[in-house]
Amino acid sequence: MVSRKAILLTGGLTLAGFAAAFVLAQPVQTVGILTSDDAEVIAVGQSIYADQCAACHGARLQGQPTWRIRGEDGLLPAPPHDATGHTWHHDDETLFTLTKYGLAGVIENAPPSGMPVYDGVLSDDEIIAVLSFIKSTWPSDIREHHDALNAQSE
Numbered sequence: 001m002v003s004r005k006a007i008l009l010t011g012g013l014t015l016a017g018f019a020a021a022f023v024l025a026q027p028v029q030t031v032g033i034l035t036s037d038d039a040e041v042i043a044v045g046q047s048i049y050a051d052q053c054a055a056c057h058g059a060r061l062q063g064q065p066t067w068r069i070r071g072e073d074g075l076l077p078a079p080p081h082d083a084t085g086h087t088w089h090h091d092d093e094t095l096f097t098l099t100k101y102g103l104a105g106v107i108e109n110a111p112p113s114g115m116p117v118y119d120g121v122l123s124d125d126e127i128i129a130v131l132s133f134i135k136s137t138w139p140s141d142i143r144e145h146h147d148a149l150n151a152q153s154e
């Protein structure tokens with residue numbers, strides 16, 4: 001005969017299982033998701049940056065020289081990701097969505113853009129890693145400003 005205690009125990013474990021599955025099934029949080037203090041994530045992000053982003057945004061995150069002026073093809077050159085650009089003016093959610101879905105992901109009727117869409121190319125974790133690397137290169141006052149921006153968006 002199964003004891004009452006055993007039934008309670010099994011019930012408890014099942015509940016714990018449901019709770020764990022629920023936590024895992026939560027959608028990726030897209031605000032305040034960058035972990036620019038995590039050395040492991042930054043190292044992964046740095047190598048993704050070199051492979052996927054540096055060709056346009058520059059090996060030193062300096063962007064293309066005439067990044068403010070639309071080219072003859074009607075497209076804007078790639079902006080810097082360092083302190084001289086405006087990447088840090090956007091909260092985590094915007095940066096994540098822009099990298100995953102391109103400009104069209106964040107602006108309605110977006111103009112044609114040279115920024116590729118990374119959906120299907122990089123996983124969500126890889127996008128978070130590369131953006132965390134970018135953030136890790138900013139001076140501390142800009143990082144603090146960016147943290148405050150994220151807190152406002154929550």
Ligand code: HEC
Nearest residue numbers: 052053056076077078079086087095099113114115116130
């Ligand atoms: C083929 C060139 C190219 C590559 C490769 C590229 N980008 Fe871009 N990116 C652009 C251009 C061009 C823009 C400006 C978009 C516009 O306004 O049309 C841009 C804009 C951005 C912005 C918005 C910056 C801001 O200040 O508003 C982010 C964030 C960004 N890129 C992240 C990335 C990341 C991360 C990678 C690598 C995973 C990457 N980009 C790879 C060309 C590129």
